[in-house]
Amino acid sequence: MAADQGAGSYGAVKAGLVTWNLDLARELGPRGITANVVSPGYIADTEFFRDRLPDTRRTDLVSATATGRAGASADIATTVAFLASPEARHITGQVLHVNGGAYGTR
Numbered sequence: 001m002a003a004d005q006g007a008g009s010y011g012a013v014k015a016g017l018v019t020w021n022l023d024l025a026r027e028l029g030p031r032g033i034t035a036n037v038v039s040p041g042y043i044a045d046t047e048f049f050r051d052r053l054p055d056t057r058r059t060d061l062v063s064a065t066a067t068g069r070a071g072a073s074a075d076i077a078t079t080v081a082f083l084a085s086p087e088a089r090h091i092t093g094q095v096l097h098v099n100g101g102a103y104g105t106r
Helices: 008-031 054-063 071-085
Strands: 036-040 096-100
Touching: 008 036, 036 071, 071 096
Parallel strands: 036 096
Antiparallel strands: none
């Protein structure tokens, strides 16, 4: 999300990963290898947030979702498991926003 919403140097690094992913998808695709980026939203039970946000910030992040809840690590894990499965063999060069609808795509 930082790549699209502007977040200084952090956002620039994230934008670079998105572009690099496109190159990887094109380079590795002929070998049957996919490359995708998973872009999580607010996942409360991670080291990144450590569930130490002020109540007002937590409320704002959850309110921004369409699901009305914070994400869980399992939401990310199941997405990655799907992308690694044969069922996702034609999904490549994509950014999957796993954020409960907090950030829409263009």
